[in-house]
Amino acid sequence: MRVLIDPNGVSRGLRRVAGEIVERHRGTENLVIVGIRRGGVAVARDLVHWIQDHEGHGVPVGMVDITLYRDDVATALPNPRIGPSSIPCSLDGKTVVLVDDVVYTGRTVRAALDAVLDYGRPHCIELAALVDRGGRELPIQPTYVVRTVEVGDSERVDVVDGEDGLSAIVQDMGTPTIPPEHP
């Protein structure tokens, strides 16, 4: 296991991304931040914190669960748990920033795009990620990234929500995943 981004690095990176988002959109009007369950939810939470720090006011934040939109529902996990989705407002005409912890094949993001589009017709959808690890199987590109790294297929990037905040670590594919959350 090795640390890819420590909590300080995550804070600095998300602060920069928060600045990029408000700069590009000249503020936070019509902005909605949507975390992709489960890993993206904590990143979205921190990103919203930094946007608030930057602008002095918060922005609407929601989350989507992509289980029902996966392209491998029939072949993948034996009993995927469907988590809650909550979108705070209609997304018609909004600027939606999807947030995930790690972008890899792009299939999760593809599913999240479909999910978000079922909540309305946003003006545009952007993607922010803590780590872009390469290995894309679909033509999907994050708009904002904290760290881009090449990680081999035998390794996995996990984002851990620890006491000091979020950090990104790299470990062997075989290592057990973080235990599931209990909402």
Add this chain to the structure above:
Amino acid sequence: MTDSHVRHLLQVKDLDRTAAERILDTARAFEEVARRPIKKVPTLRGKTVVNLFYEASTRTRTSFELAGKRLSADVVNVGGSSSSTSKGETLSDTVRTIDAMHPDVIVVRHAASGAAEYVARRTRAAIVNAGDGLHQHPTQALLDAFTILSHKGSLKGLTVAICGDILHSRVARSNAELLPLLGANVRLAGPATLLPHDADALGCPVFDRLEPALEGADVVMMLRIQRERLGGAFFPTLREYSRVYGLNRKRLELAHPDAIVMHPGPLNRGVEISDDVADGPSSVILEQVEAGVAVRMAVLYLSANEPEGPVSRPAGL
């Protein structure tokens, strides 16, 4: 048949607590889908669901049909009177014919007890029992449990009074098995002629009057007087039944002040339930209908998508 990849929901008895809770948890996630602007998810795209209904049914069939469509499955309705059954085809041949078209799930309603299991033996599809005779109606019990959970948070320690025609009620039978599995105490009440002879076997206290069953109850579940099944003389008149066994506001006062009133529908207003109770603040009858779609989405999702389904195949099948 030795196929271990068949996944049915035939009767409540096949569910253990974990399996029941998994269906209810999954349904909670689907509840949200019905409240979106676009009430459809792509999860069962390319799957086929056949609703094989030999008995008249509006709400259950519509509920299963909407559940399947909201999951993007292709849903086909086959009815008893409009089908080849009216030309003399046996149930066995109908099922084998449908099976040859490769459906993923068949939802069965039939007047004969045990029909769902009979169908399950003759197809590769997953079978969901939508009511078989006097036997079982497991998705109704699940949606009732879901509705109670929405209001009470937990079933643990709740007293549920199920009242009316227990004898002919697959709803009562299914609930009397499911609700105690989830921690509730069930009481059964009805005229002695409409109580099953083996009522004790259900393991619930049985009353031949309404009042003692209602005393302090957290949930009052009224059953429909099924005129279509009441060939014999079970009670003198509907009016007499209503006077002694109907739920009205006065009788409801015996229950807990926060009690909810349920009914599987369709209502016989003025017979088993009075208008002021059916439309009153304690009534959650329409919420049951809403819960029905979410629960059936969960059951179809689990049946069509998982090797084991909501329950594994019962022994001997």
